[in-house]
Amino acid sequence: MSFTPHTDDDVARMLNALGLSSVDDLFSEVRAALPPGEVPELAGVGEFELRHQLWDIARLNGRPDQTLCFRGAGAYEHYIPAAIPQLLSRGEFSTAYTPYQAEVSQGTLQVMYEFQTMVCELLGMEVANASMYDGASALAEAALMAMRITGKHRLLVSEGLHPHWLQVVRTYAANVEADIVPVPLRDGLTSPDAIASALDDDTAAVLIQNPNVLGLIEPLREIGALLATHPALYIAAAYPISLGLLASPGEAGADIAVAEGQPLGIPLSYGGPYLGLFATKMEHIRQMPGRISGLAYDHAGRRGYVMTLQAREQHIRRERATSNICSNQMLCALAATVYLSLMGPGGFSAVAERSFAVAHQLADDLSRLRGCSLAFERPFFNEFVLKLPVPAEDIERELWNDGIVSGLPLGRWWPERRNQMLFCATEIITDAAIHRLVAAMEEALS
């Protein structure tokens, strides 16, 4: 296949204008500068042949119409209204670049502005950027930002944080002399007492995720009250759908709030592209990484939008920038903006309440299975840990034979939890789906 439009005649005219006889002549200097090296040959394939091949490859992932998924752990399958992919497929959005020329980028810039507003509303914060790569890298950037603001190096990190997110924080902070101090959980929750005793004058920030990786609802406000009188910053990571029901980071007193925005209209996509939400207080806006769209006016007084406070960014500030981030996840941010516009306040809390209700139904049904019980008798949102009488990975294997992606076996992160599974349900799980899972679990356990 080829997508180049030039006819032989066109090429001849262009070469002629340059006084050359072949396209290869354009590379003579390069060729002379390099040792001989052959690029291995790979044959091109026609469109319909490739599509046939991809049908076969796609089938290796199972049949989506017959697959059920009860897994969350940082990625959640919520309903995506059909209008979202339809709008995202508009080339005016998808094939534009960064809105460097504001006059011909008002669509993107206004979406950014609306997105920032909705992120502020969800997280209960004053200002938000136009998005980061994903929730985990947004959290890492938040930690670095807190270190810049406070000039301190100690990060107290709740062990309720998703282990992958903690790894990302460690990776980002590896070379800025961060001292990462894990705060252990007590019966599944971050203990405000443990935070209080770990806080000291060198602490830059406290990092909490709510609900935590075990699905449990953290004492977000209590920790906020504790930090209100301490110079360390409070960084709270949220699951955005839960915010239809649960206290926002802002309500709990957070200084920086982040979230994985994937549940807001973005498909699971085997891990990406996702969407990092990032918000803070107005007083910290100049330390915030990432693009920001702001309201502006032209000479005729017409309202428009521009990228603002660019002096924080790498293309101006170079090695003194607040971050090296250049792009945002604009098309994913558009998905989230359209999602929240479609849902509205009522629809949004309905998704949260229904996810909550379905997950509690599921927890009731699964904990009645022989040898199974909930690992924690504590409030949860839509994820819970189920104790099994057998290794969780055995159940995972059995269930996939029935086309069911089970809860996540927790032994992969904590060997002592090898008989435990983290289950998740959202509003799209029907009663029939729960019955199918329960029946398959019964069979696998027998």
Added chain:
Amino acid sequence: MSAETVFERSHPGRGTPYVAQRGAPPASLDTIPRHALRARPPALPELTEGEVVRHYTNLSRKNWAVDVGFYPLGSCTMKYNPRLAEQIAAWPEFSAAHPLRPARAAQGLLRIMYETERMLAHLCGMERFTLQPAAGAQGELCGMLMIRSYHLQHGAHRNTVIVPDSAHGTNPATAALAGFKVVTCPSSAEGLVDLRALSKLANDDLAGIMLTNPNTLGLFERDIQQVCRIVHDAGGLAYYDGANFNALVGRFRPGDMGFDVVHLNLHKTFATPHGGGGPGSGPVGVTAQLEPYLPVPLIAKGPEEFELEENRPHTIGRLNAFAGSMLVVLRAYVYLRLLGTAGLRDVSGKAVLAANYLKQRLADTYAPSHPGRCMHEFVLSAEKQREESGVRALDIAKRLIDLGFHPPTMYFPLTVPEALMIEPTETEDLETLDAFADALLQIAREAKESPELLHDAPHNTPVGRLDEVAAAKNLNVRW
């Protein structure tokens, strides 16, 4: 079309009920302590689906895009994005897969990732790739963290990274984020790395160099083997910023130039859509000596099936929660398979041909930063126009909008005054290239005859030039 926000179009009580309540509110809601509940619901807009679709469709019409017209933004590679890739990325076998699925349930996904990695490794002359970085800048961070780990593993505390003065801003910002001290290397009069200056900077504190080749002036660093040798002899490593790989793809390999680490921008060279500023994808390739430091997870081919490799003792860690932007990688896979190596050679050939043709047509009117042949892009200076008629690169760019073109990259690289950086790409036909050249020549005439036409441009856009200074001063960043 007004700039009214979605919030101003909201009417209380409107909406589309996608999700019904599940009977009566669940009694278990009582299990949540009051203090954990939200006090105030988020103030989201209330509109019907029809109103939402109309609002965002109208916003889309205020955007320029590759699908709308010519977009010669230098160093951004705004080429046509084939639609088969879009169609396949929407298949639920790929898009509905949970990232923590057991590997057995993701063999198709893993196979595509594995094969993409192998194809990229072949094209770059590298040993192995990670597909995890979410964008070029994150790929840079990945690469620089690996260089850091490599030196530490070899008992060396090397703190300096050399970045040419013509480099993208992300390079110095990344080096700083990875904990390095940034030293700028000046360009020679020819616009290339100054070997003498480089030799002076290459000492025993040198961790590495970050280089784009062709560089941001669109010039091939013909001394590249020597550049890498100087860096290697000093004990440093060479990092290839793949922003401009479109000039060479299918023909030449960074590995053959002497580079140790490479990042590619799938959204540039491999035709995945830019999305208005993302999502991109920035895979990173390394030579065998750096392979132990790649981030986890990696895609491995086991005896029976593909798997995600997590347990790697020397890894730099993890950059994102999951294995990478799979749906962007999938689009690049489709592009690579469709074109094959011959198609990619055609890409680089036509990209370089188009740039040289445009440069030739414009060089008498606008001063090129450097004479002679260019690669896939070139830089013109409007310094002459500024001196003669007070017209700046900015004015020329805005006037291009009136004439139906997206402007080139402006004021970059920083080493060229009044810079206009033009990258036509391989997917624009000759009539478009000629029309664009004609427009720039017309603007040069207008600059002399009626400069106010340029100062007031653009004339036909939804808004005129917006006051950025006032916007930054009277900050309004949310409704």
